[in-house]
Amino acid sequence: MSRHEELAQDLEARRARVLEMGGQEKLAARKAAGQLNARERIDHLFDPESFAETGMFATSHIPAMRDKSPADGKVCGYGRIEGRPAAMVSCDITTLGASSSLTNVRKMGHLRRTAIRNGMPMIFLNETSGARIPDTMGAQGTGALGQDPEQFIRGREIPYVAACLGASYGTGTWYTMLSDFVVMRKGACLAVSSPRVTSLAIGEEVQLEELGGWKLHTEKTGLVDYAVDSDEEALDLVKRFLSYLPSHAEELPPAVEPPDESAYDGSSITDIVPAERQKVYDARKLIAAIADPGSVFELKPRFGRVATTALTRMGGKVVGVVATNPMFKGGALDPDGCDKITSFLVLCDSFHIPIVMLTDTPGFLIGVEGERRKAPGKIMNFMSALQMCSVPKLSIVTRKSYGQAYLNMGGSRNSDEMAAWTTADVGFMDPNIGVNVVYGVTAESDPQKFEELKAEISRETSAYDLAAIYSAQSVLDPRQTRQWLMSMLGVHSRGRERGFSRRALANWPTTF
């Protein structure tokens, strides 16, 4: 055997040892539990034969640990998703708990910088115990960290996507928090520290679900977009999200073949949205009736449900839709709803996605709890983000739109073009409340007077009143909504900028 052949055999043997990860026993246990291992996740995520690994032979910097740390617990590399490039780190929990070390942090830093420099999304498949002990112990261990002064900056030059596929603490959590889209496998935990560390620190027992479970994060914190039952479902959602986004901020979102417009029938819209203002409906059905068939991808569907935010396509092009949803709290905007919309505006503006706003809201949900949760600040974050957005913004008042909420939802010159349905009702305040506020009369105290004053206060609140002063540029039969949007997306195409946003929101924090 030649020396070259000997070296080649040695290389193959070393590769095989790395591919064994933390050992057959641990891998078998995962398989039995129905969980993919770090490399199986990569196979599911990337197109076949497209994965190119970087840092396969990286190990712990501690000599005694070199043989126990294949790939140093974080498998990194590049691949393709439906033909488009992406960079990815997949945590191998079977190797030292996929804990963060000096070497694998260096790997991830190189991966991230390469992804940004070359324009491809960065995907984090997280399942990690946090910082590695004893590597980070003592002043020298801790002081060796933090060598990259730009590690935690998000300029949204590329999309970041995270899947929380098991317990995830420390660095895994930090990158998840910096991501534009997060999916979580049910049973996983997303937190600063593990339940055990947290229990020891605060002196009381803390359970995994309570500390960082899927319900907490999809419903209360909104830090996670989706919770699913399996690794495969999580990875499929990562792919679906990325199918709406450009690979980087110097290109436009990917368009697909437009559907046959002659087959479109908007007549279902008047079945979905009742003309009577006291009856509610589900805005998600309205969005589905307007967008290209099968194109609606809702974000944060269990959080801040007074608002629906969804990536969609219209005529094959990506469009972000924001709608107040009367199905939940009557569509009255609460602090969570404001946060959800703001984060969606940031996403759309950063990646050149035009925005459509559909408004049916009695206003902002007022109350002591809302004030405690910084409602005024949330409303102004939302408003400020909207005014900073330089993507095309189209707004439609479908039914109710009152007061400041009218402005937040693109009212008047807070959108590029505004239409009002024939059912629109626009004013300073819901007339039922306004009668009491202005005249001190309630429906209970004096029903007849109340109705008279309500008629008075409801005068000149129609779509035509709004159109008469040119604050609405069009009045629409609801069934004409899609045609109007398609037409106006063409008009407000940002031709001089070739469709690109100025990205003034690109450095907005991912959580706030």
Next chain:
Amino acid sequence: MAEEKICSEITGTVWKIEMGVGDKVEEDDVIMILESMKMEIPVLATCAGTIKELLVDEGSAIAEDQVIAIVDT
């Protein structure tokens, strides 16, 4: 079998109860309709299961976050 508490997201009055004890529900099914802010606002099941208890009656005043039903999942 686990229990899920179904809470009202908003203050209002129970206008109409759509489900009875023992009825099967899917996530997002309407359990009851409240009248609030002069609108008919539904309280939806947050999970699939069977209604174990209904804790309010038609006409009851409901506070935000009040438990209105329990579902066996």
